[in-house]
Amino acid sequence: MSAKGTPISEATVNRLSVYLRCLQILEREGGTTISSQEMAKRFHLNSAQIRKDLAYFGTFGTRGVGYSVDNLKAQIARLLKLHEEKRVVIVGAGHLGQALADFQGFNSGGFKVVALFDIDPAKTGKATAKREIPILPVEEMDALVRARRVTLGIIAVHPQSAQEVYEQLARAGVKGILNFAPTQIEERPSVRLKAVDLKINMETLSFFTTA
Amino acid sequence: MSAKGTPISEATVNRLSVYLRCLQILEREGGTTISSQEMAKRFHLNSAQIRKDLAYFGTFGTRGVGYSVDNLKAQIARLLKLHEEKRVVIVGAGHLGQALADFQGFNSGGFKVVALFDIDPAKTGKATAKREIPILPVEEMDALVRARRVTLGIIAVHPQSAQEVYEQLARAGVKGILNFAPTQIEERPSVRLKAVDLKINMETLSFFTTA
Structure with a gap:
């Protein structure tokens, strides 16, 4: 379920998994914040889709700053339940x-x-x-x-x-x-x-x- | 390029490949025609998206009848250039x-x-x-x-x-x-x-x- 209480589609979960992979790469490179536009450009994704997907489960970037790489990574991992082995x-x-x-x-x-x-x-x-x-x-x-x-x-x-x-x-x-x-x-x-x-x-x- | 002359995205090509797989299954089962609604229901796809994707490269089903399985399969295979080894x-x-x-x-x-x-x-x-x-x-x-x-x-x-x-x-x-x-x-x-x-x-x- 999303933050709005509606079920999340398989396509959305697939994209969240892609975002997680991108954030892991950014983190290894030492990145701390990223905007949806930067992320879209760097990884050939759609920035409007990124914002929509992330808003869907209650995550919003800070205008002019973007998302915290660390925080966003943790949120997606938790949503995908990757903290449980x-x-x-x-x-x-x-x-x-x-x-x-x-x-x-x-x-x-x-x-x-x-x-x-x-x-x-x-x-x-x-x-x-x-x-x-x-x-x-x-x-x-x-x-x-x-x-x-x-x-x-x-x-x-x-x-x-x-x-x-x-x-x-x-x-x-x-x-x-x-x-x-x-x-x-x-x-x-x-x-x-x-x-x-x-x-x-x-x-x-x-x-x-x-x- | 699509029939309209605009480039086809990787996501669209991916979906065409999925449709091709579905049509191959339908053909093996002896199906001759299928509507976008039937295809969507059977294979958990989106019927509006199917119609959009197929119209994009100039293929239209017949109202009330749907698409010819054989013809659609051949068209997608040709677009994906699968006739050349x-x-x-x-x-x-x-x-x-x-x-x-x-x-x-x-x-x-x-x-x-x-x-x-x-x-x-x-x-x-x-x-x-x-x-x-x-x-x-x-x-x-x-x-x-x-x-x-x-x-x-x-x-x-x-x-x-x-x-x-x-x-x-x-x-x-x-x-x-x-x-x-x-x-x-x-x-x-x-x-x-x-x-x-x-x-x-x-x-x-x-x-x-x-x-």
Whole structure:
């Protein structure tokens, strides 16, 4: 919910996440304040949209000065609930699953990958190369999700197994699932699903690179 | 450029790519026509936005009937220039690079991964598990990009090497680069860069799953 009590759309939350990333860059560079215009120019965003989004959850910059980088960052992080650590499991320990498990962004700023699961005995009993995250048999998923209070699951299996894995994750009790398998999943009302479509990035790039 | 002669924004191109994906699903299901309202409802989109986007490049549905799925799909694919095959190279043959090389979406509908490159001699001389895409020493990149007329490059290396790889890809002559390394790259004007931020998906999901 926003400060006004109306629900916040997924598109708005996506933009808030982008603003957070921009503010983190500004902070590393030593910036203390930024106006919506400066932020728009620097990161190719829309300044009116920035003001609208931030006003929406009750944050206003100071005229002529802008927003406090530090304060705005903290407010967005709190809204996105990144101060609570959320534990993550990944199903599928192929190249994609292992890359995601060791990915810094999934092991920082509120997230922690606690285990990978696979059905292939050749993969289980090992750990990822960089962060040494254990790869476990999928039969152990249910117990681990409950014991470690895991809230997020990632599907990194073949498209033909994605629906089954979704059901398993839902039954184990995760609250949100990120699906990397290129297939449509039939959703349960109790679990939020977000599909990652990597090809869209390629298509956009393609459009702008063929003159 | 749109039918009106004005440039099309990246956000619009992104949405067109989403519509294309929806139309492909509808086609597989045997659908022949669809209205903007039906499409919005089915895929959680905005019907006014759909009409605006499609009108923007000169496509109008028939009142009471909607759009022809087949025709609309072909028009969007043509606009996104997906009828021309674009060859792709990936730099970094770690888990992420190998996952992307074998990813169906990067090897269909206008795209084809022709090679991976790595500096690690333990990785080069081999091929990916599924599609048998060759992993070559990075010294061979320049010649291959020119010989095979590769237009797109993917950065799948550690953040600290991303800028160098970007420069190498740019020098070799690719026109667009997709960056998966979680770092900011300083751009050259001649090469379009698109960063993929996987963490944003996690943050959005996180917001909607912690009640």
